[in-house]
Amino acid sequence: QVQLVESGGELVQAGGSLRLSCATSGRTFSNYAMSWFRQDSGKEREFVAGISRNGVIRYYKDSVKGRFTISRDNAKSTVYLQMTSLKPEDTAVYYCGALETMGAPATNYAGVDHWGLGTLVTVSS
Numbered sequence: 775q776v777q778l779v780e781s782g783g784e785l786v787q788a789g790g791s792l793r794l795s796c797a798t799s800g801r802t803f804s805n806y807a808m809s810w811f812r813q814d815s816g817k818e819r820e821f822v823a824g825i826s827r828n829g830v831i832r833y834y835k836d837s838v839k840g841r842f843t844i845s846r847d848n849a850k851s852t853v854y855l856q857m858t859s860l861k862p863e864d865t866a867v868y869y870c871g872a873l874e875t876m877g878a879p880a881t882n883y884a885g886v887d888h889w890g891l892g893t894l895v896t897v898s899s
Contacts, residue, residue: 776801776888778870783893786860790897794855796870796890803851807831807879809886810844810855812866812895819869823855824879831878838864860897867892 782794796808809824823844824833832844843856853870871886873879880886 776803776806776872778872778888778890780868780870780890780893783868783895785896785898788860788862788897788899790860791856791858792860792895794857794868794870794893794895796853796855798851798853798872801874803846804828804848805874806872806887807875807877808844808846808853809871809873809879809881810853810868811871811883811886812864812868813892814866817866819883821881821883822868824881825853826879827876833879833881857895860895862897862899865895865897867894 777800778798780796807826810822811819813819822835825844841859846853869892870890872888
């Protein structure tokens with residue numbers, strides 16, 4: 775089983791940038807497609823971005839396209855989410871998820887095999 779630990783969340787002003795990291799351990803990282811989801815209080819967990827095992831396939835939620843970039847470093851067993859031009863509506867707990875697949879990353883909650891505990895991003899207006 776793979777363990778995931780997110781970091782990098784903090785309070786930032788609107789228009790600012792953050793980079794989230796998700797470090798993994800326990801299994802071969804390159805076997806997993808990775809995704810970022812987020813969940814604001816009282817709302818469902820929603821897909822933000824996903825990346826395939828080799829980084830070729832990348833998906834984004836429409837509202838973050840052009841602002842967020844997902845990447846991975848298989849040598850460091852880590853996936854990143856670079857967030858720019860942050861908006862108050864980006865405020866949420868951000869979770870990374872792993873799916874053991876040779877195909878595309880998970881884009882819905884049910885498709886994820888393993889979850890981290892999340893990191894809080896707060897964007898002030």
